Amino acid sequence: MRAADTASARDAASGGAPLLEVVGLTTTLVATGASVLEDIAFTVEAGETLCVVGESGSGKSMLALAIMGLLPPAIRIRRGEIRVHGEDLARLSPAEWRARRGRDLAMIFQEPMTALNPVMRAGAQVAEVLRKRRGMTDDAARGEALRLFERVGIPNARARLSAYPHELSGGLRQRVMIAIALAAEARLLLADEPTTALDVTIQAQILDLLNDLRRERGLGLMLITHDLGVVAEMADRVLVLYAGRMAELAPVAALFDRPMHPYTRALLASIPTSEGPRTRLVAIDGAVPAVGAMPQGCRFRPRCPHADARCEAVPPLVAHEPRHHAACWATAPEDRAS
Amino acid sequence: MTSEAPLIEARSLAKVFHRRRLFAAGATGLRAVDDLDLAIHRGETLGLVGESGCGKTTTGRLLLRLIEPSAGRVMFDGHDLTSLDASAMRRLRRRMQIVFQDPYGSLNPRMTVGETITEAFIIHGIGDRTERQQRLNRLLDRVRMPRTAASRYPHEFSGGQRQRIGIARALALEPQFIVCDEAVSALDVSVQAQIINLLQDLQQDLGLTYLFISHNLAVVRHISTRIAVMYLGRIVEAAQTDALFAHPEHPYTRALLASVPVTHPSHRGRRLRLEGDLPAATAVVRGCRFAGRCPHVEDRCRSVDPELAPRPGGGLVACHRVADRTLPWSATHP
Ligand SMILES: Nc1ncnc2c1ncn2[C@@H]1O[C@H](COP(=O)(O)OP(=O)(O)OP(=O)(O)O)[C@@H](O)[C@H]1O
Ligand SMILES: Nc1ncnc2c1ncn2[C@@H]1O[C@H](COP(=O)(O)OP(=O)(O)OP(=O)(O)O)[C@@H](O)[C@H]1O
Ligand SMILES: [Mg+2]
Ligand SMILES: [Mg+2]
Numbered sequence: 035m036r037a038a039d040t041a042s043a044r045d046a047a048s049g050g051a052p053l054l055e056v057v058g059l060t061t062t063l064v065a066t067g068a069s070v071l072e073d074i075a076f077t078v079e080a081g082e083t084l085c086v087v088g089e090s091g092s093g094k095s096m097l098a099l100a101i102m103g104l105l106p107p108a109i110r111i112r113r114g115e116i117r118v119h120g121e122d123l124a125r126l127s128p129a130e131w132r133a134r135r136g137r138d139l140a141m142i143f144q145e146p147m148t149a150l151n152p153v154m155r156a157g158a159q160v161a162e163v164l165r166k167r168r169g170m171t172d173d174a175a176r177g178e179a180l181r182l183f184e185r186v187g188i189p190n191a192r193a194r195l196s197a198y199p200h201e202l203s204g205g206l207r208q209r210v211m212i213a214i215a216l217a218a219e220a221r222l223l224l225a226d227e228p229t230t231a232l233d234v235t236i237q238a239q240i241l242d243l244l245n246d247l248r249r250e251r252g253l254g255l256m257l258i259t260h261d262l263g264v265v266a267e268m269a270d271r272v273l274v275l276y277a278g279r280m281a282e283l284a285p286v287a288a289l290f291d292r293p294m295h296p297y298t299r300a301l302l303a304s305i306p307t308s309e310g311p312r313t314r315l316v317a318i319d320g321a322v323p324a325v326g327a328m329p330q331g332c333r334f335r336p337r338c339p340h341a342d343a344r345c346e347a348v349p350p351l352v353a354h355e356p357r358h359h360a361a362c363w364a365t366a367p368e369d370r371a372s
Numbered sequence: 373m374t375s376e377a378p379l380i381e382a383r384s385l386a387k388v389f390h391r392r393r394l395f396a397a398g399a400t401g402l403r404a405v406d407d408l409d410l411a412i413h414r415g416e417t418l419g420l421v422g423e424s425g426c427g428k429t430t431t432g433r434l435l436l437r438l439i440e441p442s443a444g445r446v447m448f449d450g451h452d453l454t455s456l457d458a459s460a461m462r463r464l465r466r467r468m469q470i471v472f473q474d475p476y477g478s479l480n481p482r483m484t485v486g487e488t489i490t491e492a493f494i495i496h497g498i499g500d501r502t503e504r505q506q507r508l509n510r511l512l513d514r515v516r517m518p519r520t521a522a523s524r525y526p527h528e529f530s531g532g533q534r535q536r537i538g539i540a541r542a543l544a545l546e547p548q549f550i551v552c553d554e555a556v557s558a559l560d561v562s563v564q565a566q567i568i569n570l571l572q573d574l575q576q577d578l579g580l581t582y583l584f585i586s587h588n589l590a591v592v593r594h595i596s597t598r599i600a601v602m603y604l605g606r607i608v609e610a611a612q613t614d615a616l617f618a619h620p621e622h623p624y625t626r627a628l629l630a631s632v633p634v635t636h637p638s639h640r641g642r643r644l645r646l647e648g649d650l651p652a653a654t655a656v657v658r659g660c661r662f663a664g665r666c667p668h669v670e671d672r673c674r675s676v677d678p679e680l681a682p683r684p685g686g687g688l689v690a691c692h693r694v695a696d697r698t699l700p701w702s703a704t705h706p
Binding site: 242260266269286306307309312316 | 423424530532560561562563564565566568569572587588589590591593594595613617627628629630631632633634635636637638639640643645646647650
């Protein structure tokens with residue numbers, strides 16, 4: 035099959051490098067130089083789901099946009115590498131980066147209307163990608179668009195090809211976005227709160243679909259969410275961001291069973307759950323500091339119950355277990371915290 | 373549960389919205405709330421859940437008589453709201469309030485926080501200047517806002533703080549009943565926890581009764597004494613929170629709960645999913661309104677409308693097959 039051929043050819047060309055590897059990524063406000071993201075480093079392997087969590091303003095969307103080469107003009111990449119199949123996108127020209135979008139990486143958003151063309155029929159938007167990216171003829175593209183609509187679970191797919199985006203429900207629009215990402219054979223899918231605006235029943239359908247596609251096509255999925263239930267349901271590994279820095283990076287079971295950063299612990303204690311005893315929630319006082327008004331040292335210090343003098347220095351990200359990292363002086367293993 | 377009469381009760385309540393269609397003759401009616409029965413007891417929190425468009429907000433507004441029902445009655449503390457004249461309604465309205473999802477949209481940007489909260493005192497002729505000031509201070513203390521907030525404007529505050537202001541305003545006239553319509557849905561988890569705790573503390577201290585509308589089932593489970601599940605304008609199941617989560621009876625409730633994300637990665641597993649979207653509420657339905665999506669549908673479900681009837685384990689459920697116990701039980705497969 036053609037899809038598998040080109041995908042495996044790309045994998046072979048990258049010599050076993052991770053699908054996505056972000057190294058020391060730092061982004062700043064152009065105007066003031068204040069950092070928005072600082073020293074972000076992680077990988078996403080083919081077939082893996084990395085969930086990115088953190089409160090509003092912690093930099094989740096900016097991270098995804100930086101990887102896509104779609105940062106707003108006010109923010110730019112200062113340092114770091116964004117390697118996709120081993121190739122550093124941050125060193126490409128905007129035109130070359132644009133060419134990678136769609137081919138190697140695609141993004142879906144909370145509100146698909148912002149990304150869909152409102153005056154173009156849904157099927158035509160998929161067919162356009164098939165013609166441009168895969169050189170298909172009109173006829174072939176029409177047939178493949180129908181197949182993709184069926185694959186992403188759009189009922190009455192044939193009739194829906196000629197619907198305009200506003201004629202579709204939120205869940206169906208999200209499925210169209212996923213079909214567009216599949217049309218381009220993107221191997222890495224960045225999803226920024228893709229189910230936040232949807233009902234739980236529809237959310238469950240979309241998450242199932244993303245999981246099936248990940249398994250079936252070896253997609254790498256970077257899933258941004260503020261919902262720890264979605265993390266528990268979907269993640270292989272989890273990146274916890276706080277105020278633009280990495281607080282913790284861990285396999286999902288370790289994150290839920292042995293959270294090392296006080297911020298992660300606070301997040302887990304603050305959410306109501308759908309099972310277990312209904313005990314009083316532990317709220318985190320205060321709010322995420324604004325860009326340009328970050329506290330010295332650990333950025334969580336003003337809200338942290340364990341803060342002490344050491345926390346006036348920036349805590350390094352240290353390994354607690356081979357794949358479990360956290361940036362906190364108080365919980366760092368003995369030998370590193372001294 | 374109390375043996376007293378409910379504080380608020382809806383009987384065969386209905387709301388039809390008439391939308392004029394440009395190219396169609398006449399008008400089509402959208403049955404947002406359709407023959408709904410509901411009782412809320414003093415001091416309890418009744419959670420109201422269901423898919424987007426099923427009529428939750430419309431129900432909340434009908435209970436407060438912010439909109440007029442097309443049919444049916446609302447009883448509040450023994451008074452039939454639907455038959456009250458304007459001045460009697462104004463007196464009762466003090467006892468019931470609403471808190472919205474979007475605190476920003478519901479606060480007047482040109483009024484200070486103090487003016488926003490004390491506006492109701494002036495409208496209802498409560499107290500003189502000093503007494504109003506004292507009440508304002510007490511309200512700000514209650515919602516844990518600094519008293520200095522009174523002279524500032526809504527845009528100077530975060531989403532969570534604005535929600536506290538909205539709550540202080542709702543509390544100003546010392547209501548008994550508050551409708552919280554997605555009141556914590558727009559907030560970050562940490563702030564959401566602060567507001568949920570505040571709502572629970574206020575309920576304890578002031579003996580408030582809540583109707584808590586939310587699409588987040590974990591939040592509803594956390595805060596509610598009892599939960600009512602709504603589908604296409606009607607209650608299909610209502611029960612004590614723990615009973616409903618432990619043993620959902622209605623196939624729709626089962627599907628809804630099976631869609632809630634797990635709380636721990638070790639609980640993952642493939643669960644049956646509900647297919648399709650909520651159908652439009654324009655057609656006159658014969659039979660059960662869930663029949664079109666129900667995996668357990670039988671012929672009679674398409675012709676006979678099931679009534680709310682006592683539910684095994686307490687509460688009410690509207691399903692033929694639950695009623696005659698022919699529905700196979702499964703906690704995860706609707
Ligand atoms: N165009 C912009 N100009 C300047 N600062 C910006 C811009 N967009 C975002 N920011 C800032 O960058 C920081 C990170 O924002 P980002 O949108 O990534 O947060 P987020 O984690 O996605 O939050 P949310 O959960 O609300 O979506 C915030 O402090 C935000 O105010
Ligand atoms: N003023 C109105 N005019 C016409 N139709 C309306 C009006 N208000 C609500 N509706 C319709 O009535 C139905 C029920 O709406 P309602 O807002 O009560 O649903 P909801 O359960 O609160 O949904 P959500 O979870 O999205 O808030 C919907 O189909 C809606 O479009
Ligand atoms: Mg965001
Ligand atoms: Mg609503």
